[in-house]
Amino acid sequence: MLFPRVPDYHKPGKPLVPTGLGVIYVLASTAYLFILHPLESSDPKGLSRALTLATCILFGGFMGLLDDWMNLRWRYKAFLPLMAAIPLATLAYKLHVRTSIGLPFLGTIDFGNYYFFVVIPILVTIVTNTVNQLGGLNGLETVCPAIVIIGLIIISGSNALLLLMPLAVWLVLAFFNFKGKIFVGNTGSFAIGLTLAAFAIIADLKWSLIISILPYIFNSSLILLNYFLFGTKANVSFDGKKLFSDHRRSLITLITYHRPLTEKQAVLTISALVAASTVAAVLASIYVL
Template sequence: MCACQRVYIFLIYFFDIVRIPNGVSPSLTLAVSILFGGFLGLLDDWIDLRWRLKAFLPLIAAIPLISFAYRWGNARTMIALPLLGTIDFGIYYYFIIIPILVTIVTNTVNMLGGLNGLETVCPAIVMIGLMMVSGSNAILLLCPLIVWLTLAFFNFRGKIFVGNTGSFAIGITLVAFAVISDLKFNLVVSVLPYVFNSSLILLTFFLYRKKANVTFNGEKLVSDHRRSLITLITYQRPLTEHQVVTIISLLVAASTATALLLFQFF
């Protein structure tokens, strides 16, 4: 999947299909970000990286995005927020906002997984939402979306497993595309279910030193605690794997639709 995305994006760069001033290449920036995301995920699959490393290694992927935003101009330091108006973060945008976005989105996407289809269907929904309001930049994700939807089809049926390689790659793909297309707020709203899941996991772990676990009785999933989004949904309520994935996908679809509405009206 990562190789296909990179080849496609490099072709866009080679034929200069997407151009913007100041010698900035959105396609090359996106390709480099995806390359690092895939490598980080592959490394995690091989040697099982400690969570401290996984939390901060994505910051390296922020470097090409910082360079892109800086060379693009001052307009990139502004973020339009509903009711609050447009906020100019100035230099803090480059060294605080972008790194935080990369770290949070990449890790939250990676943390919500473990069920067939969950790691592919939900990111595909967010990707489609971003593409719908990205204008000409949507072509950057055309091939990646097709490949990802194909993976989602087989992953949902339990035929393939994308692993950390896929989840890290798609996480960085989403945040890189959002920065390139100036859709940071849309991305944040779209991934709110991811953020909620990660917050629940981290809070229960650091406060009670307990991890989220779900029990499979042979047919359905059930949990006796609420320490993650999955265990919250299955708390004393047995559900099949596909039912859980469908519920979470609907939550992501709702947050993505909310982001689209906010984009249109604010």
């Protein structure tokens, strides 16, 4: 078989499903961005948004493959995205992008050079890992990022061209993933996480991205707080028809806590939360930010 198969634990009989198809997203997106590079408006400094985004997607795919191959511990996965921050910080520094960020109740804060060497690495690390942590259900790790990408495209102006092909490929994968036909694997989840972080930095949509991924941040906060404070992990059960949980240690277990849902119901519920936060981000970008 071209792709390895793994059991789908949330389906009756645990059928084997091909995994790792996120590599299709990585290859198609980088090929598109390589083609787009010569068509970009010439930059006197020789900088390329397309090549920078392609580099980040490739690194995300490599990190996912490495995780699938070696089953990396979280202590390593948490900091590997820092390497992808290097080309982003370089691009932002040479383009003299805005180093200030507007924060609610605090106003606008100018981070100066700390923006390139502190803020960008932190943003890349948080976004990549939070996106990777919200998964495990058919469609969850593909539909939700697609919603966020669409929101970013709406408010990104001419930079939207960078994500047209990546979005198209990701939507195809999301369709088959939602139907339970494929898994994108860590290759896909890390690559799409880095796509979101990199594009938000390139298009100067950092705060919009943060608002869009609030459900992701909430999920990761629940997981990490329970793990570090109580030493417990989130685990959702499947009775052959519906998902259920006897604890609230993640977003999935929270919505299925003593309230069984089918896999599709759980995915659509979380997708609706992401859609709501993304709409809020778009409206905030238009009328506030």
